[in-house]
Amino acid sequence: MTEAGRLVPETRIRQLEQHARDIRREIVTMVHTAQSGHCGGSLSASDIVAALYFDVMKIDPARPRMPDRDRFVLSKGHACPVLYAALALRGYFPVQELSTLRKNASRLQGHPVSTYLPGLDATSGSLGMGFAQAIGMALEAKMTGAQYRVYSLLGDGELNEGLVWEAASSAAKFGLDNLVAIIDRNNLQNDGKADDIMPMEPIDRKFEAFNWRVLTIDGHDMAAVVQTLESAAKASGKPTCIIARTIKGKGVSFMEDQREWHGKPPSDIEFTRACKEMDDAEPDCTETEGGRR
Ligand SMILES: Cc1ncc(C[n+]2csc(CCOP(=O)(O)OP(=O)(O)O)c2C)c(N)n1
Numbered sequence: 001m002t003e004a005g006r007l008v009p010e011t012r013i014r015q016l017e018q019h020a021r022d023i024r025r026e027i028v029t030m031v032h033t034a035q036s037g038h039c040g041g042s043l044s045a046s047d048i049v050a051a052l053y054f055d056v057m058k059i060d061p062a063r064p065r066m067p068d069r070d071r072f073v074l075s076k077g078h079a080c081p082v083l084y085a086a087l088a089l090r091g092y093f094p095v096q097e098l099s100t101l102r103k104n105a106s107r108l109q110g111h112p113v114s115t116y117l118p119g120l121d122a123t124s125g126s127l128g129m130g131f132a133q134a135i136g137m138a139l140e141a142k143m144t145g146a147q148y149r150v151y152s153l154l155g156d157g158e159l160n161e162g163l164v165w166e167a168a169s170s171a172a173k174f175g176l177d178n179l180v181a182i183i184d185r186n187n188l189q190n191d192g193k194a195d196d197i198m199p200m201e202p203i204d205r206k207f208e209a210f211n212w213r214v215l216t217i218d219g220h221d222m223a224a225v226v227q228t229l230e231s232a233a234k235a236s237g238k239p240t241c242i243i244a245r246t247i248k249g250k251g252v253s254f255m256e257d258q259r260e261w262h263g264k265p266p267s268d269i270e271f272t273r274a275c276k277e278m279d280d281a282e283p284d285c286t287e288t289e290g291g292r293r
C-alpha cells in the first residue's frame, strides 16, 4: 500500500518487471554491439528507470519538450545505456537506433547529450554535475509555479563528489519537495568497492542531516520501487532521497557484483551466455498479463 493508500496492482508490477527485463536485454545488446560502454551500473538501475518511465513520470514521448513534463536527470551519465533503452522502448526514438551507441555521429553518445536526442533532459557524465542541474530545474519549477517533478539518479561512488553535497544543501535551503534523488547503492564504483575508495556511510543520516527526507528500499523490488516513488511525490517542505539497495550487473549472473563489469563490453561468447540467461529468466507468457512484447 502506498502512503496515498493506492495498492499497486499485481498485474502492473508484473508489466513493469517485464519492461525492466526488456531494458536489460537492450543494454547488454547495445554494449556488445558497440564493444564499449557501461553494463554494470546500467543493469543495477534498470528496475528504477523502468518504474519511472513506464509508470511514475508524467511524460509524453510524442511531446518530449512538453513544458510541464516531469524531468529525469541521469547524474551518473556513464550509465546512459539504461536511459537510452528506456527512451527507445517508451517510444521516443526507434529501438533500432540503439545499435548506434558510441558510434561517430550517433545521437547516442557514451554520455548523454541533451540536444542530441529527444527525451534527454540533461547533459551529464561529469559526476555530480547532473544532480546540480536537477536542483536548478526543481528550483525553476518552484519559482515559476510549474507543476513538474524532477527525479535524479546518482551512483554511490558519485557521492564522493563535493558538488553533490553543495547541491544537497541548496535543495534543502529552497525546500525543493518537487525533487527526488535516487541513490543507486550498488556498493561498487569503477575502481573497486565504493566504501573502500571513500567510506560514505551513514548515507541516510547524512542526507537527513542535510534536511532531506530519506527512504531506503530494495531497488530490485518493483512494488517497493513504485510505491516509494509515489510516496516521494507526496513530500511536503523538503526534498526526498531514496537509497535503493541494488546489485551492480543485476540480471546477468557473471556480471553481478563484479567490479570489472563497470565498463567492460561482453565478448561474443559472454553475450551469448548472457542472452541465454535472460531468455531463461523470461516468465512463461501465460503466467503474466505483461508477457513479452
Ligand atoms: C567528476 C568525475 N570524476 C570521475 C569520473 C570517472 N568515473 C566514471 S564512472 C565512475 C565511478 C562511478 O561509480 P558509481 O557512482 O558508484 O556508479 P555505478 O556504480 O552506478 O556505475 C568514475 C569515478 C567522472 N565521470 N566524473
Ligand SMILES: [Mg+2]
Pocket (backbone or CB within 6 Å): 041, 155, 156, 157, 184, 185, 186, 187, 188, 189, 194
Ligand atoms: Mg556504484
